[in-house]
Amino acid sequence: MTASAARYLDCFDLDVTLRDAAIDEQHRPTRRMIANAAIGMHVEDAFYSVRELREAVSWIHEGEPGGKRKLTSILGNPAGDDFQRCIYFCLAGRGVVEMIDDLMWLEELLEARGRISGDMHRQRIKARPLVSPYVADEPDGPVVSTTADFQQGRSWWIDPELGV
Numbered sequence: 001m002t003a004s005a006a007r008y009l010d011c012f013d014l015d016v017t018l019r020d021a022a023i024d025e026q027h028r029p030t031r032r033m034i035a036n037a038a039i040g041m042h043v044e045d046a047f048y049s050v051r052e053l054r055e056a057v058s059w060i061h062e063g064e065p066g067g068k069r070k071l072t073s074i075l076g077n078p079a080g081d082d083f084q085r086c087i088y089f090c091l092a093g094r095g096v097v098e099m100i101d102d103l104m105w106l107e108e109l110l111e112a113r114g115r116i117s118g119d120m121h122r123q124r125i126k127a128r129p130l131v132s133p134y135v136a137d138e139p140d141g142p143v144v145s146t147t148a149d150f151q152q153g154r155s156w157w158i159d160p161e162l163g164v
Helices: 003-009 016-023 029-038 043-061 067-076 082-091 096-122
Strands: none
Touching: 016 029, 016 096, 029 082, 029 096, 043 067, 043 082, 043 096, 067 082, 082 096
């Protein structure tokens, strides 16, 4: 990369695609919500948190043993990740297929963001500092019950987007 090209990337905003997605009226409201929720999150933490959440929801949908246990460990861990809970509750009740689709969409955005961050780091190009949207590192408030034998409601079986 030339010096002049690096100058234009200096202090690049790694959240630019998330910011764009958050205001794009072509996206469903749930996608805009989760894009907004991811702005400012640490690059690796955001990606791995969303991937873990997507895997848990997918496992439940696919009938994998341990899927419910994985989701309750994410949502019910008092020392867990408020970001994961935020993403889950932005999507909860919207239909499991749509939920998985939105999680996959966000996961792809966050993976690309991570690749760009890695490339910039290797080339010693500065990124604009990420400002965490959270005021504390520890979770705040009550958490979800940790009973893995939870009842799955209609959103796990009926999906309006699929006409079911």
